[in-house]
Amino acid sequence: MIPVRQALIASLLLAGALTAAAGCGGPGSAQPTDPAAAARQQVIDTADADCLADRGPLVVVTGAGQNMTAAIEAGSGDTGVVLLHQVDGTMCQWYPYALVLAQKGYRTLAPDITSRDAVEVAQAAIAHLRAEGAKRVFVLGASRGGTIALAAAAATTPPVDGVIALSAPTVYDANATTAVKTLAVPTIFAAGDLDGTFPDHARELYSLSVSTHKRLIIRSSADHGVSLLGGDLDDIVLAFLTDPVSATAAGQS
Known part of the structure; x- marks a missing residue:
């Protein structure tokens, strides 16, 4: 023994x-690590997000065909705002404004829309916010992001609660002129009158829009896209997120 x-x-x-x-x-x-989890982590690890001190604010949104895209998420609350960046920017372009909205009680999501399937990514971001508990969802896009915002909102069911397009071209990887002919939700079109042809695009989209709650804002400015924000436009955006119908009552300004 x-x-x-x-x-x-x-x-x-x-x-x-x-x-x-x-x-x-x-x-x-x-x-072995779950392949789906590993793929999501890879998306986060390789995301172009140099505005972040760490990867904590990054999430992954999954669109059609299980395509995954990184996005910066900030804030909480039952009103969500999807923020779509310009062609010359990244999701970091919206991060400072996302933090402003987060401090005011909004849940924000700024996805990377550099790919050609930007409309599908925007739709996935809308779905992500709803899955996180947002009862109302708005889409705010700048330049190309504004075009994508209009196209994505027009193709989303149930409809979003409102769209703001800053300096949006009529066509840029999506056709906004087609989108606004079916997009009936409250919509704001804004541009600077010294910003090339962009005020003409805003006027055209406004005239084609079928929404009964729409507003055209042309500012005396050469600012483009995100740079338009500031002053009374910030107040208009916040009013729109609170009550989009009242915020669009002015029609043109």
Whole structure:
């Protein structure tokens, strides 16, 4: 009979051997990481988000075909705002404003829409906010992001609660002229009158819009897209997020 002490030593040695084998990928090794989780982590790790000190605010939104895209999420609350960046920017372009909205009680999501499937990404961002508990969802886009915002909102069911397009071209990887002919939700079109042809685009989209609650804002400015924000336009955006029907009552300004 093996003494109890010797049996205990043998048991400990066997356990150590099994642990070493597991660490080397031998029998008894840990199960591989879930492929879907690994893919999501890869999206976060490689996201173009140099505005963040860490990856904490990053989430992954999944669109049609299970395509995954990184997005910066900030804030909480039952009103969500999707923020769509310009072609010359990244999701970081909206991060400062996302924090402003978050401080005011809004849940914000700024996805990376650099890919050609930007409309699908925007729709996935809308769905993500709803899944997170947002009862109302708005879409705010700048330049190309404004075009994408209008197209995505027109193709989303149930409809979003409102759209704001800043310096949006009529066509840029999506056709906003087609979108506004079916988009009946409250909508704001804004541009600077010294910003090339963009005020003409805003006027055209406004005239084609079928929404009964729409507003055209042309500012005396050469600012473009996100740069338009500031002053009374910030107040208009916040009023729109609170009551889009009242905020669009002015029609043109």
